[in-house]
Amino acid sequence: MSPYLLWFLTSLIPANWAVSCPCERDDLCNQIRDERDFEVFVFDVGGKKWKSYNWSVVTTVATFGKYDAELMCHAHAEGARVVLKGDVHLAYIVDQNNRTDWITEKVNLAKSQFMDGINIDIEQAVEEGSPEYFALTDLVKETTQAFHREIPGSQVSFDVAWSPKCIDKRCYDYVSIADSCDLLFVMSYDEQSQILGDCIAMANAPVTQTLNAYDQYLNLKIAPKKLVMGVPWYGYDYPCLNLSQDGICSIAKVPFRGTPCSDAAGKQQAYSWIMKQVNGSLTGRLWDSKQQAPYFNYEDADGQIHQVWYDDPESVCQKTDYVKSKGLRGVGMWNGNILNYSDDPVAKQQTTMMWNALFGCDLA
Structure with a gap:
């Protein structure tokens, strides 16, 4: 069956006619x-940790793992999009037909799949x-035109x-992209993907650099209500080729798209891992x-010194305060799965503080 015939036949029937609803209630x-007045946009990469999200604030879940009907049903019960x-x-999509x-x-x-965009x-x-x-x-x-036409009220977002x-x-x-879609999710992380200066370990998302970039978007006359601030719930673990007396960690030269160095010299680590590792580190938490x-x-089992840069409630809330002051559409994170959702009291407090930091320093 050609895609055009399939589209025509699909357009004649309700979205959920051909597939039975997997939820306990058809609605x-x-x-x-x-x-919602304020968007809290969560990327989910699979598994069942979504059951521990703060559903009182979540508005949209982008599913980057396998389709999970249970997640869809639960999100809809909470009034959140999936x-x-x-x-x-x-x-491939330069060709109009392919597109x-x-x-x-x-x-x-x-x-x-009864999705919302x-x-x-x-x-x-x-x-x-x-x-x-x-x-x-x-x-x-x-894409925006098709989704809005075929699924009224659906949301189309684009990651920048x-x-x-x-x-x-x-x-x-x-x-033009911002004008076309419902919102831009600004990935305010991996900001060392192109290191132009010295090849050294640095913050994943330095506050001043991050916020200056939002000013750049706004200076393009992109409406604040089109912008969702993405923050990292992870950090980078860099093996140090040398650690200077001033604490500067020299890293391996791993080029990326025209620059000699990048954060690819390090390894992404989840906030849950970081919170465990910092307790047994050489320095404890430091602040730049x-x-x-x-x-x-920290020092690994082979005697190699590592430097880990990350975000925690103190750094995150300084960025999300900007969201309120500039009237942006909302906040989100990469990704919702990588906090520690166990019953450990310390972990529960750390997780709660990270969710709270999405709303600024008053709650963090």
């Missing part, structure tokens, strides 16, 4: 249409003015780099006043 398979992940090779096929496939998948996560390098540049802009516009300044050679038409970020040093 939980109805798509969420209500808008959206697909959308990714495609840009060279239409991809969009049709995603709309039908969303309908069959799509999060387009395309992090590929694009040259300004290239065929891929225009195709990406068209993809976002056409921490700055619109061609970060990682992602030279997108940010203004310039980058406004915590870090610590």
Whole structure:
């Protein structure tokens, strides 16, 4: 069956007609249409940790793991959207027919899984003015139009780099993309993906650099209500080639998209791991006043010194205070799964504080 015929047949029937509702109540398979004043956008990568999320605040869950009908049912019971992940090779969608096929496939998948939209996560390098540049802009516009038409009230979001300044050679038409979709999720992390200066360990998302980048988005006349601030619930563990007397950790040269060094010299570590590791570290938690970020040093079993940079409630809330002051659409994180949701009293406190930090320093 051709994609066009499939789309036509699907458009004639209700979204949930052909598939039985997996929820305990049929109404939980109805798509969420209500808008919240403040967006809390959670990326979920699979498993069952979602059961421990703070559902009193969650508004959207982007499912980057396997489809979980139980998660969909629970989110809908809490009034929260659940959206697909959308990714495609840009060279493929330069062709209009391929683009239409991809969009049709995603709309039908969303309908069959009783989903509420799509999060387009395309992090590929694009040259300004290239065929891929225009195709990406068209993809976002056409995807939004199709989802809004076929699933009324659905949400289409697009993930952007921490700055619109061609970060990682992602030279997108940010203004047109923002105009086309419902919101931009700004990935305010991995800000050392391109290290232009000395090859040293640094903060994943330095506060001043992070907030200056939002000013850059706003200076493009992108509406504040289009922007969701993404914060990292993880850090980077860097093996030090040398640790200076001043505590500077030199790292291996791992090039990335035109720069000689990158955070790929380190390893991403979950906040739950970091909270355990810091207790047995050489230094305990340290604070860098310039980058406004915590870090610590530890020695591994082979005698190798490591430096770990991460975010905690103190650094996160300084960023999310900006969300309130500038009237942004909301906040989110990568990702919701990587806190410690056990019954350990210390872990429970740490987890609660990270969720609270999404709403600024008053709660953190």
